[in-house]
Structures are given as structure tokens and as C-alpha cells.
Amino acid sequence: MKVIQDLFRDYRFTVSFCVLCLLFSLAFLTIFSPYDPTRWGVVPRDLKPSWEYPLGTNSKGQDVFWQGAFAIRNSLIISVIAGVVSRIIAILVGMVAGYRGRLTDRVLMFVSDSFLVIPLFLIVVMLAMLIRQMMNLVTLGLLLAIFGWAWDARLIRSQILSLREREFTQTAVLSGSGTLRLVLKEYMPFATPLVFSTLINNMSWAIGMEMTLAVLGLVDMDTPTLGTMLQWAISYQAMLLGYWWWIMTPVVLAILLFVALYWLSVSISEYLDPRTRLQRIGAQ
């Protein structure tokens, strides 16, 4: 309980927590949507925001508010799957490679290098063509996760390489700590800010990638995501026709989402840091 209280003392945590709650409740609200998000022509077209349609309607005859709600839900699903799954792989590979070294390191780095050198874009486009029928939010998230960890595994490995030469590693090893324990207890706190910042970067990359695929028409364009919503708005010239509510909704949602994630990660890693410092001072 104390942890939570401490965290809420930071206004950034409070703000981002509230924003995230808002976005998540928006995502959950889609259960009660009066419309099927894939259907067109359910409301009059091109209406400005009003009491009836709080964010207006688009040129396809859809309610922008509900489209936005579905978009944030679907984009959260994709980016959270991509971000979390790839973080798990990256942390495991990076830490094990960095700590164990030698053959393990070499093999793991061969694998991660291979993932890095295969032109990701080619693979994603080709796979999107190959598994057209099975392409949904989850498979897209997993696809991005499989190709999104290699870079960050290297970052984490390099951090570990640098940490393991420091004296506290020697101390811990001498005092007989096991590998896992050592990695989790001693390295994790140092790696946490990196993991968090790469998590946001990765989630933003996943959304950006989804956006790129949407621009190229390689995802299901009828499923609203931040990417497909923007692509419809852009290709229907919402900018030049003055339908600002259509194009600004996904943009503002994206900004809210990432600002919240960013502040959350900054706030948590700052919170984590003094604690570890104290611990270390205590241990020495």
C-alpha cells in the first residue's frame, strides 16, 4: 500500500494513471457500442461534433467517437501484445547472453543478429500477404513481437556486460547468489529504466508499424485501429475538407496514450532508483 501512496505523490504518475484509466475504460466501453464498427452508413455522414455525436461522424457514415473507442482498444491490444511479448524475449535473451557469455552469448547473439538482418519490412509485408486469412489483432501483435525484440536484447545485453564488471557482481557471486537471483535482484533494477523506455518505444514502434501497414493497405482496413482510422481520414482528404474531428481523434488518442505511458515509466523508474541505491548502500 505504501508503494502506491509513494507513487501517487508524483503528479506525473497520478496524471498518467488517470489518463490510462480513461483510455482503458474507453476501450471497455466498446462492449456497449450501439454500432458494429466494421459497418458503414450507420449514421449520417460528415457531421460536426454535436450532443448526439460527441466527436462527429465521418465520410463513411460512422460515429467517430465509437470508432475512436474501438481504435484505442484494438491498438492497445496490438501494441501491448507486441510490447510485452517482445520485452519478455528481449529481457531473457539480453540478460542470459550478457551474464553467461561465451557460447551461450554467441548462439543467442547469432539468433538475434539473424532477426535483425532479415529486412523486417519485407518479412512483415510478405507474411501479411501469406497469412491474409489469419491476420487479426493478436497475430499482428505477435508478428510484431517476434521481430521487435532483437535490437533491445542487444541494448540490455550491453547494459549487463557493463554491470557485471562492477564490484557488486563480484560480491554477490562471492556470497553465493544463484544466477537467476543475481540477475533479477541485482541487474533488474538497473535495467528497469531501459526496459521501460524501450517498452514505450516498442509500443510506439508497433503502432507506427501498424500504421505503415495500414497506409499500404496490408491490414484489415475495416477493423478500426489508430492506424486504419488515420489512413481512412487521410485518404478521404479529411485534412483538406476540414473534417478535423475525424483526423484529430486518432492523433489526440495516440498522444494521450503515449504521454501517459511515458510519464508512467519515468515515474516508476525514478521511484525504483533511490530504493536500489539505498539497498546497495545497505549491502555494502
Add this chain to the structure above:
Amino acid sequence: MRGKVLPVMSLLAALSLLVSCGRGPTVTPAAGVTPPGTPLVSPATPAPDVLGVLPREETLIVAQLTGRVGTPDDFNEWVGWKWRDRGMQQLMNEPLWSVDFATGKIINGLAAGDPIYSEDFKKVTIPLRKGVAWSDGVPFTAADVVFTVETLIKHEGFNAHAFFAENVERVYAPDDYTVVFELKQPNSRFHTTFLDRWGSTWIMPKHIFEKVEDPVKFKFNPPVGTGPYKLHSYDPAGYWTVWERREDWDKSPTGILFGEPKPKYIVFQAFANEGAKILAQLTHQLDAVDLSAEGLKAALAQGRTNRAYQKTFPWVVNNDPCITGITFNTAKPPYDNPEVRWALLLAIDIVEYEAQAVDGMATLSPIHVPSLGPYIDYYIKPMQEWLKEFTLDLGNGETFKPYDPEAPRRLAEYAKSRGYAIPDDPAFISRAFGFGWYKYAPDVAEKLLIKNGFSRDAEGKWRLPDGKPWRIEVISRSDMSHLEFKNAAAAVQQWKKFGIDAVHVPSDNVSALTQNGEYDVSGNWPAFEPWGAGPDLYRVLDPFNSAYVRPIGQLTQGHTSRWSSPEMDDVIKRLRETDPTKTEQVVAIGLEGLKILVREMPGIPTFGYIGFISWDEHYWTNWPGAENPYTQPYTHWGPFKYMTPFLQPTGR
């Protein structure tokens, strides 16, 4: 700190407001003539001097349809794909004949008149125009034509190699301005390979190609043509090509026929996205451009000197000879069953469909040629009575007459509800919206499906006869402004409403999927386009020839529906044996073919192709708009060259 968030947020908001400029886009009846929106930039802003090298007032800039040229230094159009609409087919090259779909005429280019066939269609004589010279001054003669055909036969690398090798027995020139082909088998449409209809077989300059060791690898740079313009310069990265008027323009057929082309320079510029095209036109850096429906609306809303093909609703070019719609893969069940195809057609509410696809701007056609140009009088009107009597058998003795001559009126009502000014004149309505389509009859569709063993589950979702859920994947290319995409998207919406699990799958490799038959339903045109002039439907019907059908997984040579029938084979055979210039006979056979297509419905014709052209009148006027259609309006079609003498500089 939160105080700092505000300025940034307001900056973003300001950006969006700047774009929207306050005024709402809701269309009021008064605003029916011009689309909504307010210009971002006041019209007074002077156009920047973008060219630097070329004098803007003597230069015409048009957008290139097929995008950035992948082979900018290669003008050898006879091999592979060379982005011929970069000006090569419009300005540099004159074909023997061109189709002008706006006037419905065939224009004689290098040829002096019609081809003359022998009785058995095994010999063709073509008279050539005198006084034409290549752009390097060498006179054009029959020897160039003979050389071209002989070269194409000699090398396998040429696209037209197979055609000429399989058709031509001998080619010779009895004199300098006559060329004679002796054919291996009778072919009443042999000459159409030289008829420019967005491409044709071009004539090579003999004096250049005869010196070349390998004409397949030859780059033909700088190119030499018989057209009124010659190459000035090109972007090595492929984004623009500049053409300069020939000093001896009067030695080109264009000059001989219509006089001096007005622009001294013509630029073809490629853009990678539509927004940039619109911005370029609004800043007077682009005189003619093809846009999407929404793009045209935006351009008209923001610009003050630009205009569309028609000055009022529906704005678009609607005399294109192409029909759009939906194609079924008839090699795959359940789409091999004509009653299923008809059921899917009757599940479409065409008004809603066209509203979603193109906001009601296109002309409906119930048959597999568009309700535009010469086809109205040749086919649409004569078929009305037959269509009204056309009956479907629903089983249990029930029948249904699906034709609905009132569909255009309903579409007009929709357009009115959108605030567009529509005159109540029936002539206007049939010209803008067509003569009829089919009824929206989901109940009939239901009966047809049940007759064929389909059923609905507890939630009302359709199941196939074997009890599995019915999922229709409609594929289309992924360019969202393309009418294939729009047709596919609209069809999916209609079938979803009907209770079928339909999904739209845009894909960039749609050409491979459709030609190999690896799809269910696609947004491909339901039939090939006719010539664009004359009544001959050989191009529409021949692709349904059973000889071209291949099993799934192999490239088909015919229509992607893979549909054929002995009845149609017979029609095609008779058409082949008919002289294409004998109107009455050609129309009679054509009608037969079209009726078979309606009965079988291998693909659903919806509306004719519409072009969303926007012309800027800042530097150039007298565009061939609907009020003065002296030639076809596109800048990517070959006859664009015949527009150039009529354009007027504003002198700005």
C-alpha cells in the same frame, strides 16, 4: 509544468483549425454546386516560380497516372513495361489509329484510312499518311512498319513477339505508303494491335533500330518518334519527364490534323501520394490531375482557379468506356452456381452501394458495358424491353422479374438528399445515373439461396449447403481511391447487412491472385472494356472464350472469372467471322452475348468508370470539359496529343 502542456496542445489544435477554417463541411442545398470547405490560403497568394529552368507560362504540367518511372533512361517500349504514360504514348508516339471515346471516333494517325481486309480475313492492306517525318527529320515510310513487324517476330524478348509470330505469315510494302499483311489464319481484328487504346504496337524508326545489335536490350535514348513533341529532359530518379514541342511539329500527324500544339513544354510529374497532388495544383504547379472522389472534392473546395470535367454535379468524367463492378471466381463453389451469383446481386441495394462507393456520382449499368458513350444507343436502350421481361426461377413455381428502371431515380433522390443540385429533367437523370439497374430484393435472394441448400443459423448468419459458415473474402487492390477498392468495400457492406460474413481483403498482389484464380470474389471489372468507339464487343466477349480458361493455380489468359459456356463460344466464333465495320451484324451478335452475360452473371456490373479530373485554369484554359468535349479529357490516354493544339495559354 502543466502550463507548458497547454501551448503545445493549442498549437496542434490551431493547426487543425487552420485546416478546417471554421466553416463546416455540411452541405447545404445552396452550396450544392461547389463542394464544401474553405480555402486554406487566399487565392491572392502568388504562385512561386517553381520551374526555374522552364518558362511557366509556356509549360503545361500534368500528373503521371502510373506513378514514378522505374526505368527513367529507357524508352524501349516494345520490351516489358516502360511507364509509357510518362508522355511516350501521348506526345512522342503517333499510332496508326487512336480511339477517342469522347467523340466516339477513330482518329487516323500514321494510317491514312481504315484497313482493308480480304474476304477471308487473311490479308490486310493499310494505307499510310504522307508527309510525316520522325523527330530527327528522317521521313516515315512503309519500310518502318515492315521493319518493326519483322524485328518483333525475330526476337523473343519483345512483348508483341508471340502475337506477330503466331499471326503474320508475311509483311511487305508495295510502295512507300502502303503496307500489306498476309496472315497465318483468318483474323478480322488483326489491325487492332495498331489501334491506340491506352497502348498499341508502336512503329520503330528503322534508321535507328537497324543499326542496333540487340534491339531487346537497346534503351532507345534519346527516343525518336513521329509525335508532335520530343524529349527535353528527364529526372534520373523517375519523378518527371519534360517534352519539348518539335520545331517541325507540322511533320507529325497531330500538326497535320489539328495545327500547332500550344504548350512549348509539357511536363509529366509523378507524385507518391494524393495530398501532394492536390497541394501542387492549389499552388498552380500542376495543371491537370486525376484524383479520387474525395480528392476532387477537396481540390474544388480549396482551389479557386481549378475546375472539374463537369462544372456542376456530378463533376466527374463519365464517358469512359469501362464498366466497374464485382467479379466472381466461377471456378470455385458456391460461385460456380449462377443462382448464387444472382442471389448476391439481389442482396445489393444499389443506391446505398453507390452512395458508399462514389457518393452517387456514377452512371449505373445493368449490363456488361457502361451506360456511356455509343453503348447507350447500341445496347442499353435496345435491351430495355428484354431486361424488363427477364425472369428468375425461384423454385416452387415462383418467378421474379429483377429489373428496375426506377433505380436511377432513387439514386437521384439520394444525391438530392446530399444537397447536390439535381434537375428533375429525365434526360439528365438517365445521362447522370443510367437507365436502370436491379431491384433490392433480399427476400428473393433468400429464396434463391434456400433453393440451393443454403440456410441461416440461429443468429441469422448464412451457412453454406454443407452447413459451414459462409465467409466471403472480397479482394481488391489496396489503393483506396481506386474504383476496384470502392466496389469491393461497398459489396462487403451490402453482404454483411444481408447476414453473410463478408470481409474486404485489399492486397497489392491482387493481379497474381486473380489471374491464378486464388480468390472467391474480387473488385475486378466484371468484363473487359470495349474499344471505346464503334459497336464492336469483341474485346468484351472474347475473354470469356473457353479456350482461355485454365485450372486454378495457372495464369488465365481470359477474364479472371474463369467463366465460359458453349453458347458464348458460339457467339464469339460468329463475331470473329464478322467484319467489325458492319454495324448491324456486330450489334446483333453483341446483344446476344450481353444477354448471356446477364443470365449467367459471372460478374456484377455496377457503374461505369468515372474519372475525377481536376484542371487548373490559371495558366491554361479551353480544357475539353463536358460542355465542349472536343476530345477525350485524360492526359494519360494517347489522344492527349490531339488536345494540345486546342489548349489556350492565359498569358499569366
Add this chain to the structure above:
Amino acid sequence: MVFLRRYLIPRLIQYVLVIVFGVTVVFLIPRLAPTDPIASTIAQIRSQGSYLDPATVDQFIEDLTELYGLRGSLWEQYIALWMRLLRGDLGVSFFQFPTPVIVLIGRALPWTVGLLLTTTVLGWLIGNILGGLAGYFSRHKWSQALDILAMLIRPLPYYILALALLLLLGYVVRWFPIAGGTSIGMRPSWTWTFIWDVLRHSFLPALSLVILGGTLWFQTMKLVVQNVNAEDFVQYAKLGGVEEGKIVFRYVIRNALLPQVTGLGLALGQIFSGALITEIVFSYPGLGMLLYNAVITGDYNLIMGITLFSIVAITTAILIIDLVYPLFDPRVRYR
């Protein structure tokens, strides 16, 4: 010698293996995907309703299969590929037949390298310098302002960011050209006019990429520096009265730079796949569109040509990073 035997040689073997692996994957995937170079060519030649007599298409397909070298089993084609690659021959493009792949790449490469090398390095430098300073002086007002600015720009989808720049700087205030790499009618030459023209056209794409890259590096660097800043040795140095500037550069930045250098290396290696969205928004020449078009038309040789460059570049970048690591962080040893 021990370094050579224990570290360098295995590392070089790994380098070669990764390249072979990459080439094999790039060979296989397009052939498994439902793209068909012959269908693409035929569809393009028939585009806009231009006519190809259906009766002769069969023979045309035969001719193309022969010309494109697509006869033989997968295995035979794979062997043939390596024979060609080892001779240094990338083959000819199918869709741009008969242009050699190397010519197409040579045409697009200068644009891509010119734009992306500059923007990657610039974005990295600006992002890291500002990020480092903002991280070190994280209590200052300007640091927090920068942080917020980066935080708001970062989540903007790049496509929107680029379009907004185009709209603002290309249309509303007409400072920069809307499309293309050079002005119409401009012939390439080593004159000041031409260079200036190229620079003017590249400004908007470059700006969008620097903003995107800069904010990314800024955020990572700031976090890492804040972290290092809080570590014992920095605190000791401060207490010991070491000069402020010295602390920043000798202790903080240097220690924080390690992951950033890794990142830069990889980013530089990835230059060779081009920047597709940038090229689309600004109609800018480069490898991105070339690769994308090759992918959708099933232009196997061209796909292989471009990705081979990219594979070798990335693998080499990683190799160099691994070799120079210890120079930056003496605590890391080769192993």
C-alpha cells in the same frame, strides 16, 4: 593471438553465417508468398484496358519464364543464385526488364544514403546532446520544457507529422517544394544551383526524420543519464569538487553513451532498407519505394539485390559495434 583465436575468428564465422542465413530467408520468403512476377508484368501491360490478345498470352508466359530465368526447381534456382552472387552478378529486374538490378540500386542509393545518413547522425547528435544535458540538469525549467515537447512529438504518428510539415511548410507558407528530389527540368551537374536545388528538396523529408529520430534518442538518453547521474561515482565526484563540465562529459555522458552507440550502429545499418513513408509523403526518390514495388510485383532479383545490401550493412554494423565496444567501456572485455 588469444584474442584472434578465441574471439575474432568465431565472431567472423558468426558474421558469415548470419549473412548466409539472411540470404536464404530472402530467397525463400518471396517464392512462398503469393506473388507472381509474370502475372504482375502481364497485368501491368494490360493496365488501363490496353490490349494483349488472349490467344497469344500462353506463348508470352513461356517467353517470360525463360527470360526471367524462372525455370528449374527451387533448389536449382538457389544454387544458381549463389553462383551468380559469388560472381558479383545481381541479375536483371523483372518488372523493369531488362534493367540490371545493380543499375536500379545505384540510381536510388545516393538519395537514400544522402538523406538517411545525414538525418540519422544529426538526429542522434541532437537527441543525445540535448537528452544528456536535459538528463543531467533535469531540475531546470528548460529541461522539463524540452521533455514535454519531446513527449508530445514522439507519439505523433510519423505519417501525420510528415503530412503536417508538408502542409505547413509546403503549402501554407510556401518555403519548400511539395514533391520530388529535384526541380523540373533540372539536369544533374556539380553546380551550386543543382546542389542548392537538391538541398531545398531534401529539407522537409530531412526535417521530419530528424524530429522523429531526435526525440527518440532524446528520451532514451535523458533517462539513462538521469540514472547514471544518480550513481555513486558521480555523486562522489560532485562531492569531491570535480568541475561540472568534466563530470558531465567524462563520467556521465561517457557512461550513458554505450547503449546509444549500439543503437546508432544499428540505425546506420538499417539505412539500406530506405524510408518508405518518407518517400511516399514527400515523393522523394530512394530505396524504400524500389523495395516495396519489388515486393508487391514479386521482382525476386531486385528484392534480393536491395536486401543483400541491407543484410551486409547491418551485419557489418553489428560486427563493428562488437569490436569497438571495449574502447568505449573499458570494463567490457572481449569474450
